[in-house]
Amino acid sequence: METIEQLPTFETAKKLGLLPEEFEKIKQILGRTPNFTELSIFSVMWSEHCSYKNSIVWLKTLPRDSDRMLAKAGEENAGLVDIGDGLACSFKIESHNHPSALEPYQGAATGVGGINRDIFTMGARPIAQLNSLRFGNINSPKTQRLLKGVVKGIGDYGNAFGIPTVGGEIYFDDCYNTNPLVNAFSAGIVEVGKQASATSYGVGNPVFIVGSATGKDGIHGATFASEDITDKSTEKLPAVQVGDPFMEKLLLEATLEILGSGYVIGIQDMGAAGIICSTSEMSAKGEHGMIIDLDKVPTRQSNMHGWEILLSESQERMLVVVQKGKEDLIKTIFDKWDLHCAQIGEVTDTQRLHFYQHGKLIADVPAEDLVLGGGAPQYHRKYSEPAYYQEFKKFDINSVADINGQAELVKIAEHLLSHPNICSRKWITEQYDSTVGTANRSTNRPSDAAVVRLRNPEKGNLDKAIVITVDCNGRYVNADPEIGCQIAVSEAARNIVCTGGEPLAITNNLNFGNPYNPEVYWQFVGAVKGMSKACIKFSTPVTGGNVSFYNQSSDDGPVFPTPTIGMLGLLENTENHMTLNFKNAGDLIYLVGEPKNDIASSEYLYSYRDVKASPAPAFDLDTEFNVQQAIKELIQNKLVQSVHDISDGGLFITLAESSFTNELGFSIKTDAQLRTDAFLFGEAQSRVVISANNSQKDSIENLLRSKNVSFTFLGEVNEGSFIIDGETVITCKTAKNLYDNVIGKIMN
Structure with missing residues (x-):
């Protein structure tokens, strides 16, 4: 294959966030030294944000099964739970902490956009949003600037997209002065049997990129989210994406329409790591490969390098694999919604990803070796109990x-x-539209959790509702990670029960400091153990979620360990609200x-x-x-x-x-x-x-x-x-x- 003339050294790999042993492992996988494009691919796919390399060994210990689960935890864009009457609820929570710390408006807005795309790529129409926010001292001008930007970003995007924000939580503490936490939750409804999957198979099936054009925003965003915030972080503002809620609304309708055609093999949102993440994860799941021509990707800027196109995190984009012969149908639907729809490649049986630009092969990588659960590294980090833990226990009332x-x-x-x-x-809440869609039953009937009425496409309004909440008290978790996280799960369940509902399942957003700090990792391990115990007790399996490490700075240290719990419950009879x-x-x-x-x-x-x-x-x-x-x-x-x-x-x-x-x-x-x-x-x-x-x-x-x-x-x-x-x-x-x-x- 043709490569960039000067092959990267370890110094290049180090700048991209890779460890020495990871650089050596990449060379072993490829049987040669990677070129710069390939090294960039591995750097984002093996970043903490994409690979969960420092957390996956513990995440695997969480309970993941119940009779209602319709998607395996972590294997699809979002969780999926059967709620009866032929319906399923897809729900998930994710963070946009680092981007919001630097550019709060777009950081928060694109967090809302990204989590909603995760829902409708499951084939579900989003019906409700929540958010869980943490900021520093509210009297600080910096905190006030961040708070204003984040709240406006959430409100502007959610309101324009047309999905009600029905609840949430917010806390202020000095530990969040540098690192605010912005966790966005979305829930949507799909008919059972009509859900989509993030997979790719069928040799010769066409691969499309749909939605917005690709620009240079968000490049190395996944890597940026996998390191501490420092004084130089502002130099990485290009890593913050720019959102367009009106474009996303069109993408929602077009996506649901093509899924309704029955000709879609697989579909995935382009979130962290963009094209390379979608192509590798879909290919690995379907045990196939792809040939991709990057010249065919619609771009907003001229002369973009191949690695820039691959790593861009431009918003409002999807990767779609459809049945061969149905290309014109898909294009017609996207033309109707005035959205880009470009065939950029096809499925192969090689289990490798071949990326071309200007007629040259610029990267040749095995899909399985890039992804979580495949060849991506998995580490057992050392952890140790911090001295403060025993000191806290000495408190005498x-x-x-x-x-x-x-x-x-x-x-x-x-x-x-x-x-x-x-x-x-x-x-805060007055800046959000809580009534759009007329399904929110909590606006005039305040309860401990949000209640959202359900509709069946054939039966109309149902006498049942989903009940949703987000909960965590980071101060409790800091005092005792295992007990504090049990409390977070328990309070979420308690809120749903006090509203009249039955807890069904959770999603989680695990916000912690640097995992290479043994005391931070001890907090993480304790929280996961506590979550597991409580979820087993309440029969609320984990459907998936998000890990956000590196929420710390040299000035403030790590944030309070904040394992935010997003819980789904069911209100079988709305008379019991x-x-x-x-x-x-x-x-x-x-x-x-x-x-x-x-x-x-x-x-x-x-x-x-x-x-x-x-x-x-x-x-x-x-x-x-x-x-x-x-x-x-x-x-x-x-x-x-x-x-x-x-x-x-x-x-x-x-x-x-x-x-x-x-x-x-x-x-x-x-x-x-x-x-x-x-x-x-x-x-x-x-x-x-x-x-x-x-x-x-x-x-x-x-x-x-x-x-x-x-x-x-x-x-x-x-x-x-x-x-x-x-x-x-x-x-x-x-x-x-x-x-x-x-x-x-x-x-x-």
Whole structure:
């Protein structure tokens, strides 16, 4: 074959992010020294972002099977779960952290675009989006700039694309000052049996690139996402892609139309690593090869090198393999939608990828050796417990003073109600269109998870819905990775159960620091172990997801380990949709679950008392499971008026959030056996607040006793004051004003 005259050395490989042993392995695979194009191919495909080389050995230990699973975890563009009535839900979460740190608007926008393409390349029409965000100190001008850019990017892209953003989460902490986390979740619906696959087979079948033209944006984006953010990262702005939501909307409709023709062999989104990723992964999965002529790729810039075309991460593009003889049909569909549709090659039986440009063979590589699960390296990294872990365990609750009188109680209540990690996200959510498509059932009926109504193409609206949520408290995971990740899975399940749904499966976005740091890797391993235990307990297999390492900097160190859990649940009967808000003054209020003398890792301890070192909150997986089973029965038996889980801010914030919608209040008594701060503001897990009509008192208490679940009668709903032990702490109206306007005031 003809090659570039000067063959690369290890110094070239090092600049492309490859290790010495990886460069040697590439030479062994090829039986020669690679040329620059081939070396570039291996560098992106073997990057952490594409190959998961430092995480795959642990990801394989996660539970991946259930009767509802229709796609093997990690083997398709997104997970696919049977939800009955002839429908399946495709869902996934992915990060765009590094791009968002440098160019927040496009970084976030293209993250939204990319995750939606993963869904519709499964043949599913996206119906809902969520996002999970982390930023540094909100009072920092840099954080405010990043936050404005990310929120506008998510809103502009999602709103224009026409998919509602139905929920999400956001936290602020100094550990995210340099490395914000931007995790985007999307869910879509497809009829069972009509899903597509990311594969390629059939010698002579044509290979098409469809959608936008290819430019130089995003080149080496996968490599960029596989290294720490530094002062020189701004020099890599070309690695940030540029999105076009209107183009993506056309691509969505054209893609679903060609899939409906029945002539598509395989299809894959061009995300990280662009053409080379799609051609190699599809070929490896189908155990075939491809011949590709890069001169036929529509480009936005002239004189692009072959390696630039191969590695470009220009947005809104797909690779499609169709049945030979159906080329004109595919072209006609894309012409109708005014999109590029160019045949750039064909399928071979060589199991190799041959790339040509200007009539010359510029790269000849084996597909299988490039991909995850094939020849891509898999490493067992060393890990060690960090010293802080045992130090955190030494925390003694008695070293912290309890609440000193009514004045301090009011001060703490106001502090938490107005804390950016707890307060209303209204400033953010008002920039998102949550009602487009008219399927969102949560806008006017607030609940712990988002509820999205389902339609069957033949039957119309169904009396069932998907229930979706994203959850993780990085502070808990930092304190104890294994317990903290069990809590993340449990809270996601709890949110779905409190909404009336049944948890089905998860996707995950594992955000960590540098995997070559043994203490960071220890956090990663612990989190995966915790996730596995909790997923087994709740029968929620992992359908796939994303690993984002290298979220750290020399100034701030690694971010809190943040394994974001995106969970899918099913609400079989929308009449059981349970909201979190109090309905009537005089209703009874119960705490389901056991109150604990525990303030560990609570927002109260961390930000009000300024104690950063404490273990994860009190948690027991079996107790959590039992509480959730009891909550399910309370809802199904229609015994309760509202259900809201206790999380950030503890019991007090849960009660306040239940009060706001109808501007009601609560009158409760604290537990004399516990510290007041632990009872009101502790974040011990496996606890839920319910309200109910007085007529259901005996039925509720009998059911909870039969389930052997602890419960406490707290008090009653009132007309609009927050009364604790007979004294008014704050009125609902004042509390709501504090809670609603914090972020808006800071940002404006």
